[in-house]
Amino acid sequence: MTTRLFGEPVRRREDPRLLTGRGRYLDDIGEGAYEVAFVRSPHAHARIRDIDVSAAIDVEGLVAIHTWEDLPARLAEPLPLLIPHPALTHGRTAYPLARDVVRHVGEPVVMVVARDRYLAEDVCGLIEVDYEPLAPVVGIEEATRAEALVHEDVPGNVGAHLVQEVRSATGLGAREAIEAAPYRLEFGLDIERSASMPLEGRGVHARWDAGDRSLRVHSSTQTSTSVRMAIAAKLDLPLPQVEVVAPDVGGGFGVKIVHPWPEEVLVPWAAMLLGHEVRWTEDRREHFVSSAHERAQTHHVRVGFDERGRVLGLDVTIVHDHGAYTPYGIIVPIITSTQLPGPYKLGAYRVEFSSVYTNTVQVTPYRGAGRPQAVFCMERTMDRVAEHLGLDRTAVREANFIQPEEFPYDQGLIFQDGRPLIYDSGDYPESLRRLKDLVGWDDFPALKEQAAKQGRRIGIGLGCYVEGTGVGPYEGGHVQVTSDGRVHVSTGLTSQGQGHETVFAQIAASELGVPIERVSVVTGDTRRFGYAVGTFASRAAVMSGNAIALACGKVREKALRIAADALEADPGDLEIVEGEVRVVGSPGTALPLATVAVLSNPLRYAFDEEAGRATQFAGTSSPDRPPVAEGDEPGLEGRDYYSPIRSTFASGMHAAIVETDPLTAEIRILRYAVVHDCGNLINPMIVEGQIHGGVAQGVGGALYERMVYDEHGQLLNASFMDFLMPYATEIPRVETAHLQTPSPLNPLGVKGAGEAGVIPVSAVIASAVEDAEGIRIDRMPISPSELFDLRRAASSG
Amino acid sequence: MRDIAITLTVNGIVRRATVPGRRLLSDCLRHDLGLTGTHVGCEHGVCGCCTVLLDGQPVRSCLMFAATADGHEVTTVEGLAEPDGTLSPVQRAFAECHGLQCGFCTPGFLCTVTALLRDNPAPGEEEVVEGISGNLCRCTGYQNIVRAVHRAAEILAEER
Ligand code: FES
Ligand code: FES
Numbered sequence: 018m019t020t021r022l023f024g025e026p027v028r029r030r031e032d033p034r035l036l037t038g039r040g041r042y043l044d045d046i047g048e049g050a051y052e053v054a055f056v057r058s059p060h061a062h063a064r065i066r067d068i069d070v071s072a073a074i075d076v077e078g079l080v081a082i083h084t085w086e087d088l089p090a091r092l093a094e095p096l097p098l099l100i101p102h103p104a105l106t107h108g109r110t111a112y113p114l115a116r117d118v119v120r121h122v123g124e125p126v127v128m129v130v131a132r133d134r135y136l137a138e139d140v141c142g143l144i145e146v147d148y149e150p151l152a153p154v155v156g157i158e159e160a161t162r163a164e165a166l167v168h169e170d171v172p173g174n175v176g177a178h179l180v181q182e183v184r185s186a187t188g189l190g191a192r193e194a195i196e197a198a199p200y201r202l203e204f205g206l207d208i209e210r211s212a213s214m215p216l217e218g219r220g221v222h223a224r225w226d227a228g229d230r231s232l233r234v235h236s237s238t239q240t241s242t243s244v245r246m247a248i249a250a251k252l253d254l255p256l257p258q259v260e261v262v263a264p265d266v267g268g269g270f271g272v273k274i275v276h277p278w279p280e281e282v283l284v285p286w287a288a289m290l291l292g293h294e295v296r297w298t299e300d301r302r303e304h305f306v307s308s309a310h311e312r313a314q315t316h317h318v319r320v321g322f323d324e325r326g327r328v329l330g331l332d333v334t335i336v337h338d339h340g341a342y343t344p345y346g347i348i349v350p351i352i353t354s355t356q357l358p359g360p361y362k363l364g365a366y367r368v369e370f371s372s373v374y375t376n377t378v379q380v381t382p383y384r385g386a387g388r389p390q391a392v393f394c395m396e397r398t399m400d401r402v403a404e405h406l407g408l409d410r411t412a413v414r415e416a417n418f419i420q421p422e423e424f425p426y427d428q429g430l431i432f433q434d435g436r437p438l439i440y441d442s443g444d445y446p447e448s449l450r451r452l453k454d455l456v457g458w459d460d461f462p463a464l465k466e467q468a469a470k471q472g473r474r475i476g477i478g479l480g481c482y483v484e485g486t487g488v489g490p491y492e493g494g495h496v497q498v499t500s501d502g503r504v505h506v507s508t509g510l511t512s513q514g515q516g517h518e519t520v521f522a523q524i525a526a527s528e529l530g531v532p533i534e535r536v537s538v539v540t541g542d543t544r545r546f547g548y549a550v551g552t553f554a555s556r557a558a559v560m561s562g563n564a565i566a567l568a569c570g571k572v573r574e575k576a577l578r579i580a581a582d583a584l585e586a587d588p589g590d591l592e593i594v595e596g597e598v599r600v601v602g603s604p605g606t607a608l609p610l611a612t613v614a615v616l617s618n619p620l621r622y623a624f625d626e627e628a629g630r631a632t633q634f635a636g637t638s639s640p641d642r643p644p645v646a647e648g649d650e651p652g653l654e655g656r657d658y659y660s661p662i663r664s665t666f667a668s669g670m671h672a673a674i675v676e677t678d679p680l681t682a683e684i685r686i687l688r689y690a691v692v693h694d695c696g697n698l699i700n701p702m703i704v705e706g707q708i709h710g711g712v713a714q715g716v717g718g719a720l721y722e723r724m725v726y727d728e729h730g731q732l733l734n735a736s737f738m739d740f741l742m743p744y745a746t747e748i749p750r751v752e753t754a755h756l757q758t759p760s761p762l763n764p765l766g767v768k769g770a771g772e773a774g775v776i777p778v779s780a781v782i783a784s785a786v787e788d789a790e791g792i793r794i795d796r797m798p799i800s801p802s803e804l805f806d807l808r809r810a811a812s813s814g
Numbered sequence: 815m816r817d818i819a820i821t822l823t824v825n826g827i828v829r830r831a832t833v834p835g836r837r838l839l840s841d842c843l844r845h846d847l848g849l850t851g852t853h854v855g856c857e858h859g860v861c862g863c864c865t866v867l868l869d870g871q872p873v874r875s876c877l878m879f880a881a882t883a884d885g886h887e888v889t890t891v892e893g894l895a896e897p898d899g900t901l902s903p904v905q906r907a908f909a910e911c912h913g914l915q916c917g918f919c920t921p922g923f924l925c926t927v928t929a930l931l932r933d934n935p936a937p938g939e940e941e942v943v944e945g946i947s948g949n950l951c952r953c954t955g956y957q958n959i960v961r962a963v964h965r966a967a968e969i970l971a972e973e974r
Contacts, residue, residue, distance in 0.1 A: 032909040035917030036901060038851015038891035042918065045850035133845075135836065216855040216863055216918045216952050267853070267918030268952050301856040514916025514953050706912050706954060713955030737860035737950070745956040746947045774955075 023527040023765075026702035029519045030538075031265075031512075040265040043220030043237040043298060050222060050294035051080050053284060054137035056127035056144050057307060058119035061153035061376035061730020062167070065117055065146060068127060073143035078136035080291060082144070083128045083283075085114040091251050092286060096277065100346030104179035107171040108343045109374070113279035119148070120167055120341035121376050122731055123306025125279050130287050130295060153376040153730040157315055157336050160373035167341060167374035176339060177347045177372040181354060183429035184365050185330070191367035194330030198321025202401055207796040208390045208779065210313040210338075210724035211717070213383040214742060215513070217267020218299035219308060221280050223288035231258045234285050237266050239274040240551030241541045242509045247277035248285055263541030269513035270714070271382040272309050274553045275345055305735035310724055311349060311383035313338040314390045318398055321364075326402045326413035329364035333357060333394060337372040340379035347372050348433055349380060352387030352485075355430045355438050359395045359483050360445040360668060361417040366429075376730045382553065384714060385775040388484060393797065396480040396780035400787070410784070411449060411458060414481060418445040432664060434488045440666040441768075442758045443483070448670050448692045451754050452479065456672040456690040474679055475687065478784025479672040480777030486667045486695070486769025487559025487760075491660035493548050494565035496525060496572050498653040500618070500627055502596060502611030504529060504536045506568075508561040509549020511541030515771060516703045517557055521565050523699055524765070528569035530593030531610060548658075555667070555769025558699055563659035563763045571655030576613045579653070583608055583616060583637070610653070617653040619644035665760040667768040669693040671712075671777045673749075675785040682805040684720060684786060686749040694756040696768035704770045705753060711774015713748045718775070719782040719798050721747065820884040824849065825893025833880045840864045842880035843890060851891040851921050855950070862949030865922035866890050872929045891921035894928060903969035904928050904962075913962035915953035922949050927963050936967055 034040055070082050085093065095110045115126045127144055131137035152165035159165075160174045167174055185194050195201055222235040232254060238244050238261075245261035248254070266273065280297050288295040299308070314337050321330040337350040347370075354368040403413040419426045421444045432438040453459060461477045468475045497505045506525045512518065518538040526533040539545045540561075541552075550560070573593060580598035581588040584606055591598050597607040615631045619638055623629035630637055638644050645651050674688040691708055698704050721741040725733045734740045751774075759766030783794040786804065792811045817832045824847060831846040838857070843849045843866065855863035857876045864876040867889040894902045904927050907913070914920040923946060930937065930945040937945060942963045943956075951959060 028909060029912065029914075031917065032914060033901070035914055035920055036891075036905040036908055036924065037895055038849065038921055040851070040917050042850075042853070044844070044854070048845065048848065135834070214952060215916070216861060216950060217853070217916070266916065267855075268916045270952070301858065514914075514918075516915065702912050706915060706958060709955030709957045710915060710953045711955070714952070736858055737856045738858060742950055742952065744947045744950060745943045745960060748956050750957055751955065 022523040022533055024698055025523070025700065027519060027523050027533065027700055029516050030522060031516060031518050042217055042265045042267050043222060043235055046235050046264060047222045047224065047294045047296050050296040051130050051132065051291065052134040052137050053287065053295060053297035054129050054134060054141050055125040056129070056141045056146060058115065058122055058124040058126055060119060060148050060150055061122050061155065062151040063119050063148035064151060065115060065119065065126065066149055067147040069145040072145065073140045076136060076140050076143065078132035079140050080132065081130040081287065082140065083114065084126070085112055085116045088113065091253055092282060096279065096344060097247065098346065099344055100348055102177065102346050105177040105343060105347050107176045108346065109168050109171065109176070110344045111279070111342045113283050121378055123303070123378060125307065128283055128287070130291065155375055155377060155726050155728055155730045157313065157338050157373060160338065160375045161336060167376055171374060174374045175371050176343050176374055180367070180369045181430055182367040189365050191330045191332045191365040194365040195319055195321030195332060198329040199323055200405060201319070201321045202405060203319045204401065205795060206316045206318060206394050206397055208312050208314050208393055209798060210310045211383065211722040212310040212724065213270035213272035215268025215270055215272065218301065218304040219273065219278060219280065220298040221284040222294065222296040223285040224294045225288040225292065227292055232285055232289065234259070234261045235264050236261060236281055237273060238263050238276060239269045239511050239513060239553060240276055241511055241543055242547060242549040243551060244276045244281055245543050248282060251277065251282045252286055252289065260544050262543065263511040266511065266513040269552070270384040271311070271386060271553065273513065274551055275309055275381045301737065302735050305740070306378060306732055308378070309381040310340065310378050311380050312390065312718065313380065314353065316390070316394045318394060320398050320402065322402050324406065325416045326406055326408055327416050328361065331363050332367045335368065335370035337370055338375050338380060339372050340375055340377045342379045344379060345381040349382055349387040351433050353391040355432050356388050356483065356485065357391040357395050358428055359392065360419055360443070360481050362419050377726055384711065384772050386772065388482060388776045389715070389718065389779055392480055392482045392777045393780045393783070396777065397783060397795065400784050410479060411453060414449060415446065420446070432485055434664060436663040438485070439663060440483065441760050441762050443666065443668045443694060444756060444758050445481070445668065448668065448694060448756055451756065452670045452672055452690060452692040455692065455752060455754050456674065456688060458672065472679065473676060474789045475674060475676045476785045476787065476789025477672065477674050478781045478788055479670060480780035480784065481670045482776045483666050483668045484555065484773055484776060485664040486555035487661065487665045488556055489661055490550060491658050492550060492560035492564045493546060493656065493658040494561060494568040495546055495656045496565065496568040496654060498572060498610050498614045500611055500615045502535060502609060504531055506536060506565055507539040507545040508565060509541065509543065509546040510557055510561045511552045513552065515557060515707065516700070520558060520699045520703060521561065524562055524565050525569050528566050529573055531596040535596060555771040555773070557771070558767050559665055559763060559769050560659055562699065562767060563765050564657055566765055567657035567659060568655045571657055572653060575617065575655065576610060576653060579613050579616050580608045614653040618651040659763065661762055665696065665762055665768040667695040667770065667773060669773050671781045673781045673785045675782065675789055677786060677789045677804065682801040682808065684799070684801065684804065686716065689749040689751050691751055691753045692756060693753060693773055694758050695770040695773065696760045697757055697766040698755065699767060707770050708753055708774040709751050711772060712751050712778060713743060715775040715778025716748055717743045719779040721798065723798055818881045820881055822883055823887045825889055831880065835879065835881055837880045838876055839878040839880045839883050840875040843875060849890050849892050853918050853921055855918065860950070862922040862926065863919050865925045865949065867925050867929060870929065872926050889925070891924055894924055902928065903973065904931065904966040907962040907966035907969055911958045911962035911965050913954065913959045919949060919951040923951070923959060927966060931967055931970060935970060
């Protein structure tokens, strides 16, 4: 059947426009708009003494200059703390424009509106801000020493502190279980800062219609519905007067889920004030110093285990550097703490984290969101245990796996959605078996020996993970069949290049039985769908996918009911094939969906011949019943929501073979293998693409990317010249195999796939480099010079 | 600042603009000529999003003043398809091989690859990787882009 599109590698419907330059990204919108630039703090920590604009006001083309003092009441308050948590006792957020104190380089101080961006930047250059520098706090060590404070009223720089503990079956706490274990190890593991770094930065465009007092905002965001609510609240506008649209978005990877950014409220405010369209497009340096970073965390691990490597007790203490503010709460360290156990049954587990302030860019989720750190921690621990016992690394993992018959498996923790962390399904032993086959794990020692004979150093490593995906609270879908037979699908959730238009069209076409060409999909436009949460946590396919499937179910049911009436058949005998309602077994008796749509909407006035069939004298409606039955609605459309009880849990395992240069310490990835299980696949081509992209970001994070702050809190590498994102020359070919363990939690049986690729890469590469070198790797990323230094340190004893 | 009157042939059409001397070619194409298919990812010459063909050669339009392009021929992503809208072999190959996700880097890759295959119609694996190694993509991990380049070479050969 041609309409069975679910599971097929259907070509992307986004591509024709994106390949011909007809995509519509933020900076492509609103030609002629005034443009905005910001004076941003050059200091990591300083008090603002004075702002002098006198030299700037004569610049030709200047429209307006604003500082914090100009902001109206609600806008002058700190930005919202999006995800409060009882453990976040000292949450702090920034003002849209700095008030008195700046807390990181890049914090916006003055907003300049001008005829174009060049002029706005000229003006910025002429504004004098007088700062009194304060002592900056940079890095986790300085933060915990707390000799200086980022926020005067936050003692010890500690924003949050949280302990979770799962006792063993026999009632032992993790520390007791470790003490009682036959073997014990203790060590530290660190991960540095990186960032999402989409190629399109952030951006906002606003148009105020003074006539009907309505505001239309475009933002390069991962959540248009929530930006809309934030703008309405901050600008004191009735919600129906504000619409927010996410246009084509040039990548997000997490950073664009944060909202409202200062610019997202300031630009609309300026548009209202000036009665003119206003646009701000972030430049690359701004993205480095004023959006968000992620990953910096230190971990202290204590583990107790038995002779087979079974973990009897694990105790992890984490310090998380969340930068200057906490708009996104403490989601990242919560995810690290709760996803750390991965596919394993740990005897007892205790995890404690402190989240600390530093005078650096704020930290919010970046693809993987705390999981790369968690997996680095758990998988490096598994490797240590294996080494200590002289066992194969895969054997130790096998000894700890949750078994397929043990699902649903309750890890005993509270996940990022505030709900119990219960794995829905998976088959970890089978994943590992496939991974070993794919990469040739058992043959590797021979390969290594052979390489050694030629003077080459190679090593193999692996990493396993479980990823909570498809978190709630909900998403919705709306499906409408119009009288021309077209199917219009909308969902409030946004897209950043994942191909949502394609996969949602596949779902709708499959569920409704219509050719995909007739389906169009709109995402992230509040004019079409007002209720949504956003795109993060690998949730789009699970949440909106299922909501759209449910909405299609409603449409289908209604179509069958109306068609049954018209065809004088039983609805149970009908099916929808190729956009026609047919009597099963007698394809001659059919009614196009277009006609069903006409009949669904009783009319008084005909606008074309087809519509005439639904008018009052056409004889299509029974005179004994009201034209629209009680409880029914006109039109062939349906809206539904999907709100799962809890997250689904995707899983996967990666392995890599690396070669290290004996002389230069250069690290090259020779092979990279991925076994991935995200439940049923909607479009395998798109899932593969997500994995490739994720692995590439993981490789960047493992070998190249880091944010280098000096002791003054200056970000030294805030450009693509110095922050090394991998090019094609750095990324290995990824070999993939899929396992499909459907999720029992949702009708489509899907789990999320967006983040998976990035999660275990640092753990895998560290494991492989360690295997090649015989030198312990306990912090990532690792550069050739670091490996060189480690070699030197190792050889000097 | 005195404005400069320039004339460029863009995608085969003669276009005129009056620009300040400091106006970047990327901004001129995007905002003066309305060709927003050329994207800007860094404005310091590293990402390659802004790549266009200047007299057939790939250049970074963010590293060039519009005034410098006066009198030259420019091809942007909008000019790659046939006049009737048929996608070029390179564009088709990118669609077929899923060589794009968000599409922000794509115009730069398409221009780069178009020139690459014109100069070297049957590149080997290393030549392909080397040939696109001046363009960043944050979404695809490059694997499908590399595949698309090979596929485009095939299509070009078939259609020759
Ligand atoms: S925008 Fe020109 S190279 Fe990045
Ligand atoms: S497709 Fe998004 S940056 Fe390349």
